[in-house]
Amino acid sequence: MPPTANSALIAAVLLLLAVDGVISKSTIEPCSNDDSCNALLGYTLYTDLKVSELAALFQIDPIVLLAANSIDISYPDVESHILPSQLFLKIPIICSCVDGIRKSVATRYKTRPSDTLANIADAVYGGLVSADQIKDANSISDPSVLDVGQSLVVPLPCTCFNGTDNFLPAVYMSYVVKTVDTLAGIAARYKTTTTDLMVVNALGNAAVEDGDILAIPLSACASNFPKYASDYALSVPNGGYAVTADHCVECSCTPGSRLYCQPASLSVSCSSMQCKSSNLMLGNVTIQQSSAGCNVTSCGYGGFVNGSIITTLSSSLQPRCPGPQQVPPLIAPPTVVSPDMALSPGPSPSQLGGAPIGVLPGSVVPSTGSSIVLPPSANGPSGSSSGACTLVNPLSSISVAMGLVLFVKVMLPFL
Known part of the structure; x- marks a missing residue:
């Protein structure tokens, strides 16, 4: 079978899986070097948590977590403050290149009684990772058997794209789409355009589904x-x-x-x-x-x-x-959680007028x-000068892609 037919067969398999809802769309950024970048996770608290507990969940500095969300770090005993359930926060992480894919692997989770991989993925980490991704990252042969206190690597999604969007500095946030979300609504909320999000996430159209993970460029x-x-x-x-x-x-x-x-x-x-x-x-x-x-x-x-x-x-x-x-x-x-706090990060200075710097009037x-002052492209992100990073969509795990390719290779002699 010619190579073009092979590609068509793979595409057909991927399309069938996507239509059937077996997998959610996710932005995967291949990489070929050992550099890293600052990235963010859009995360909604699944229960009331102390600042220190939330920071420990992602193995990050509590002060860095608070600062990323413009929360006053001088508040008395701020690390023991209880954050309310359903609060949306930006979680700062380091995005690395691991096995040729951008991801964060610094987070480890210690299992508790009654934990399942599905519960850890969907409830604790809010759908930012799948049960299969945790299973593969930890070489778990039987996911139904988890030892209490077992330390699990939690691979979390992230992208760098050379830290730019339309030639301007940007930090990318991984965002889990909710049932009420539309691409236009997400774009408006994060001060970007539908076209930009479609290009960044390699979307063929503006349709998004509950559980999809989008890379959102934040100026x-x-x-x-x-x-x-x-x-x-x-x-x-x-x-x-x-x-x-x-x-x-x-x-x-x-x-x-x-x-x-x-x-x-x-x-x-x-x-x-x-x-x-x-x-x-x-x-x-x-x-x-x-x-x-x-x-x-x-x-x-x-x-x-x-x-x-x-x-x-x-x-x-x-x-x-x-x-x-x-x-x-x-x-x-x-x-307490207001409607805005459940959906978006802290406002920018242009939204609220900001606060004056405490220096001379x-x-x-x-x-x-x-800051590179260049006009943005009319067709969304122009990408980077490096050819090392391209976009693959709609897989939520590189292991799924590899499995599909192997399946096609095995089946080709019989077609």
């Missing part, structure tokens, strides 16, 4: 820290914060895609945050009107290197003095990051 501010910095390639989605430098520095994405970093609100022991040859501290900005324009001087963040906070002093002459810069508003740890913070 972000990218850093330009040196490669030897421990927080190299830090990228912060609009509307949230990233805590870095051992909890000493918090960075946010402000209007205009400017990365702004300032001392974090935690009481921790930190290295010096003063810019050299200046009395300015990290995040401080001064402005001075002159006949030639407006002199703007700022103390920015340059990365965390060997336990030290790198500060950078920059000065510029601008035609006019800028207005006050704004950062995403912080919220108290939620105790009328000051602005020049970007410490990089």
Whole structure:
């Protein structure tokens, strides 16, 4: 049988499975290197959980979790705060390249009495993973037999796509489609377009089903820290914060895609945050009107290197003095779930007007990051210059794809 016929047969099998509802669509990003990126999971709490319990469920820093959702980390005893069931949160993860596929494998789950793989996948992790994926990742021969206290690797979906969307910085969130969702509604909620989501997720049409997992690009501010910095390639989605430098520095994405970093609100022991040859501290900005324009001087963040906070002093002459810069508003740890909290992440500064930075009135913070100002493509994402990453859809597990290919190869001699 010629190769084109082979491809047609495989496509027919995949289409049949998709139509019959055997598998849900999911975005799979092949990869060929060992780099990683910042990514997010859209997660809805299945029960009331302490902040520390939720963080332990994904093996992440509780403070990093709170910051990503613009929750005030200075709240008293915030790690013991109980988050309500059905609250939607963004879970920050590291997206790696594992066996040629982008995924996160840092999460491990310790089984409890009465646990089943289906319950762990669907209830505990909200459909972000399937029972078969957990089974394959842990080489479980009999899924009906789980030992209490058994540690299971939980492979979670993620994508990088070179950290860009339409040539602009972006962080991708894996989102589980709900029954009430439409692609147009999801696009509106996350300030993108239906066309963009279709291109990113290789969708032939705008139809989505309950349980599908979409990769959603969230506009972000990218850093330009040196490669030897421990927080190299830090990228912060609009509307949230990233805590870095051992909890000493918090960075946010402000209007205009400017990365702004300032001392974090935690009481921790930190290295010096003063810019050299200046009395300015990290995040401080001064402005001075002159006949030639407006002199703007700022103390920015340059990365965390060997336990030290790198500060950078920059000065510029601008035609006019800028207005006050704004950062995403912080919220108290939620105790109840409003309709918005059950559906979407924290608002961006452009939605609520933001909160003024606590520095001089009328000051602005020049970007410490990089923003490529290019017009977006009329046909959605332009992708990246690297050819290593392409999109495969609609499989929820690479093991399913491999099994189907093997099935076709075995059956070909009999066709």
